[in-house]
Amino acid sequence: MSGGAERNADLKALIRTIPDFPKPGIQFRDITTLLLDPGGFATVVERMAAMVDGPIDAIAGVEARGFIFGAALARELGSGLVLVRKRGKLPGKTLTEDYALEYGSDSLEMHHDAIPQGARILLIDDLLATGGTAHAAVRLLRGAGASVGQSLFVIDLPDLGGAARLREAGVSVEALVEFEGD
Numbered sequence: 001m002s003g004g005a006e007r008n009a010d011l012k013a014l015i016r017t018i019p020d021f022p023k024p025g026i027q028f029r030d031i032t033t034l035l036l037d038p039g040g041f042a043t044v045v046e047r048m049a050a051m052v053d054g055p056i057d058a059i060a061g062v063e064a065r066g067f068i069f070g071a072a073l074a075r076e077l078g079s080g081l082v083l084v085r086k087r088g089k090l091p092g093k094t095l096t097e098d099y100a101l102e103y104g105s106d107s108l109e110m111h112h113d114a115i116p117q118g119a120r121i122l123l124i125d126d127l128l129a130t131g132g133t134a135h136a137a138v139r140l141l142r143g144a145g146a147s148v149g150q151s152l153f154v155i156d157l158p159d160l161g162g163a164a165r166l167r168e169a170g171v172s173v174e175a176l177v178e179f180e181g182d
């Protein structure tokens, strides 16, 4: 085990909740406290690695917090990492998808030539709320020729419907922690 980190951490206990951020009424599920705990971070990566269903060609991580877990999991699995970024950050020719958030709206982009046609992509993000972000990432990846059959999240907020939305789009959804009542 690298760094001597325990891998059976209570993940939910390591996630801090900050009320009314970034807007009144939002219960912000803060993973910075989880990341500060080496055992917590190691537990996330190990549990996600064990949940990967079948061979994949690459992981796609969604900016910004999805990069943290996507990169760590890619390293653990020995796979490549596709960066799905917010608008205007990528230097090459991009594909773009707009989406709505629990607290705003934005666009996601990826390099048009980031993946070969038919590549099997595993989608990773820290948190699933309405599913607007993840669904836009799936549309983006599929538009680039990828096959996206599975998504993994650290946190799901089931009351916001993201998992149902992704499953309707043909993507399996698993999360390590759920917060109900959001």
Ligand SMILES: O=P(O)(O)OC[C@H]1O[C@H](OP(=O)(O)OP(=O)(O)O)[C@H](O)[C@@H]1O
Pocket: 062, 063, 064, 065, 066, 100, 101, 102, 125, 126, 127, 128, 129, 130, 131, 132, 133, 134, 162
């Ligand atoms: O399911 P949804 O309703 O789309 O919400 C989930 C998304 O919101 C958060 O990202 P945010 O856009 O706040 O960006 P960040 O990772 O850069 O902080 C989170 O990391 C997910 O990507």
Ligand SMILES: Nc1ncnc2[nH]cnc12
Pocket: 026, 027, 028, 029, 030, 102, 127, 129, 182
């Ligand atoms: N409640 C929440 N906490 C943290 N990140 C989020 N992204 C969307 N909703 C969120």
